[in-house]
Each structure stands twice: as structure tokens, then as C-alpha cells.
Amino acid sequence: MDKGNKMNYTIKNNMLKVTISSKGAEIQSVKGVHSDYEYMWQADPAIWDRHAPVLFPIVGRLKNDQYTYQGKTYHLGQHGFARDCEFIVEKQSDESITFLLKDSEETRKVYPFKFELRVNYNLMNNLLEENFIVTNKTDGEMIFGIGGHPGFNLPVDDLQVKKEDFYFATQPSEARVKIPISKQTGLLDWANRSLASTDSLIGLSDDLFKNDALIYQLSGHDNKISVRTENSKFHINVWTRNAPFVGIWSQYPKTANYVCIEPWWGIADRSDADGKLEDKYGMNHLAKGETFNAGFSITFHSEK
Template sequence: MQTLSNDILSVTIAERGAEMQSIRDAQGHEYLWQADPKYWAKHSPTLFPIVCGLWNDTYHLDGKEYHMLRHGFASKSDFTLVAKNDHRVTFALTESEETLKVYPFHFNLSVTYRLDGNTIHVIWHVENTDRRELLFSIGGHPAFNVPGMKDGDPLDGYLRFDNPNAERLYGNTHGCITPGHHPLEMDGNVWHFTCADFDDDALIFDESQLHEVALLDRERRPVVTIGFRSPAVGIWSPTAKNAPFVCIEPWYGIHDWAEFTGDLSEKYLINRLQPGASFMSEYTIRIG
């Protein structure tokens, strides 16, 4: 475990998956979901080299068939600590014999966490170290405790979107998306959610409709605000469990379209890097 701290926040990150484990304020209040396996045994996994699901957990590349489970392998991989000070830490992952079996690319992936006042910057850097074009998706999956909820309570929370007209996709066809955008019933730009709202799995927003989502308390004051530039974002809590958390997930990538069997290069929102090129982006988590 590695810890970043200042007089406002303390953030703990594991080398396994380069995954945040805790976000606490100076009073000891925990904002990040604590991975109770009764609901979901994760905190904030890194999604790479795919985001969400492939049709039949399968993709095609250069006429060959490969199999990869939902969200890829990064969250299950041991990263290497490469740099650390009181306010910044960087972890790195490269290809291995095992990853090459399911993802035949050479790459460098680094995940950096930078603590600045009440804001955490989560920075992704992907470098193509292969001799051919690198195809990838990357995303975050942080889970936050819903304010005012205790274990056993019905799920009851509020999110504020920066676009009151955002429309969702559905991703519940064998874990893949179907065409068509659907409006949400909101009070202005505030969405009141309950467990039933996740009966169709995550709410998925593409086409860069959103760039900020805030988790509000019962008085509709922001508790956690996620800022991002990614073209897609998912909102998720486990179906039919009344889990006391909600995930706000910035994505550079998305599920397959249902029944998609084309080449990986044709996948919706796939990212491309030429040999020697690199990709960098970040999302932010602001507390309070």
C-alpha cells in the first residue's frame, strides 16, 4: 500500500491493480466504498485494455479470435511502483507472457495519483512500444459511499449532472450496448436514484454528453465531484442489492454493440496509437 496525504485528505493505493483503497478526510470520514464482498469486492479498479464487455467475451484481430473477460486484465495485475513523494505516486504495467495470450500488443501503462488540496488527479499514460498500431480502451471505476446510507437501508441518493438533457444508452444485452438514447427523469439537472434504477444495469452516457457528475447529500450539497474529458461515463450500482454505494466511471471506450463480431479496429470508441506514440488523460475526484 502507498499513501498520499495532506492536511485535508489521505489517499491509499494498492500496487495490485494500481487501485485506490481509501479516501479519508482529516476527520476520518471515508468516501470510497470499502469492498464488502456481499455487494462488490472492489474499490476503484482500472479498466484496461477494454472497458466493459465484449460480445461473447471475444474479439477479432487480424483474422484471429481472442477471449478477454469484462474490463480486461489491469485490475487483476500487479503494477510496479516507479515514483513516489508525499503528494504523487506512479505505478506502471507492461505486457507479459500472460497478457500477450489475450492481448497481443506491447505497451507501457502508467497510473499516477496526485493529491492537490481536496482534489485527487487520476492520470493515465499509455505508450505504444509495439511495431504496429496499438488498439485499446481505458477507464476508471471508482465507487463512492452514498451519503446518509447505512448497511441494510434502501438505496437512495442524488447525482447532479452538468447536462440536464443527457440521455443514456442501455448495456444489458449480454453485457453489450444497443442503439438508441433514452432520457432520464430529472429535477433540473439532479437525478434521484434508487436500486430499481439499476435493474437494467449501468446507465451509460456516450458522445461526450457529460463532463462532471457530483454525488450529493440529502440536502443536495456536493460531497464528491468527478470531473473528466472522456467521451463516455457509466453510472452503476449492483442490481437488486441495495448496495450503499454508486460508481461514477469515466471511460475512453465502451461495451461492444450487441452482436458485434468485427475486427477490434472497428470497435466503437476504440483508441489508436501509432508506434512510439502515447496517450495521456486524467479525471479528478473533488471532495466537498
């Protein structure tokens, strides 16, 4: 659903310069003003060809890449269509920008709801806020998932450190339910979820993602997931705010020096899903005319 020619827009303050594309309202670059360090993965097509896609109206994969709604079958690929759609800029200032996507005849072929999706970015010092505002324009209930998928560069070459020197730390320091995902199907292996030791550090390695993403259930309060190393002041923090799930992922078996920390308000189908959108686990239900607000924040810290 690539519509039109994409354009890049920039917001900037005295610490960060952020470039965002109209295609998918997707972050292309986050650079330190003083360090000139590129924090975002640069979409190497040989590894993973995206930077930080917006996932809507589903997160993850559907069983058989399809669902039924009110007796009709619709086909929809992994993570939905918004990441490939052309957004318009609704408003912009030096440190803030809001993108807008509305339903169209094309979107309604795969998702039979009328909607407005706004993706808003705000800069405050070294913090970048990404907000999702979904308004239901349908004459009835709207069902959807939404999420972020930012990929972060790990400065392995710059810092003379190895990828394995990095680790994930979570706050609050507590155990969380881990939901395994089938590498073959991309669906949740719901029966084998377990309590994971996220109250301790999680060492980063390529093999960490051999079974696909690490998916954790989150409680309602703020959760912070950090990627950092003891060998440098470099670290990135992601505050998931009210997200019920977070995914941690990097491509495997192809590998590179990046990692994604993904706050989600939605999740892939369970392997036992019946295919009905009305029954899909983890979805948001929005009444006619109502608006849904969610989002997350990222702080960037470099060596310089």
C-alpha cells in the same frame, strides 16, 4: 493475472489520505484527515468486491468475451486484465504516485500488443487526480480502451438520511445521449439509445440500476457529475475531463450504500459488433511510439 504480492502505498496532504494497492493500481481508501470519513466503497465481497478498478485494455464486455485481431481469436473478460495485474511503483512523493504496468508473455496471450500503462495519482487540497498514460511499444498500431471505476460510500448511517435522499447532478446542464445496455448480455443496445434529461436532477434509488449501468455519451468539454443530498454538506464531484462516455452504476439486485461514477475512454461491444478489434466502437488507436493521456478528477466534501 495476479502477479506477486500486493502492497499498499499512501499519499497524503492536509485534507486527504489516499491508500492505493500495487494490485491493479487500485485506490483502496480515501479518508478525510480531519473527519476520518471513508469516502470509498470498502469492497464487501457479498455485494461488490472492488473499490476503484482501472479498466484496460477494454471497458465493459466483449461479445462472447472474445475478439479477433489480424485473423486470430483472443479471449478477454469484462473490463480487461489490468485490474488483476501487479504494478510497480515508478515514482512517489508525499502527494503523488505513479504506477507502471508493462506487457508480458501472459498479457500477450489475450492482448497481442506491447505497451506501458502508467496510472498516476496526484493530491491537491481536497482534489484527487487520476491520470492514465498509455505508450504504444508495438511495431504498429495499438488499439485499446481505458477507464476508471471508482465506488463511493454514501454516508447514510452517519447523516441519518436515506439512500433515496441522494441524487446526481450534471454540469453543463444539458441533455445527453443515453446508451442502454442489456442486463442479459452486458452489450450495448445501440438501436435504442435516446436523448436523456441530464439537464435535471437524477434521483438515486436501488431500482435505478435494475437494467445495469446508466451510460451517457459526453461532449468534448469538461463534464461534472456530482452525487449529493440536500440534507448534508457531503458531496462528491467527478470531473470527467475529455472522457467520451461516463457510466453510473451500483450493484443490483444486491444493494448497498455506494455508487460508482465511471469516466470511460472505451465502452462495451454493441450487440451488432462483428468481433473485429479493428472495427470495435469507441476504441482508441495509437500509432507506434505514441503516448495517450487521459484522466479525471474527484473532489471530496464531508459534513465536517
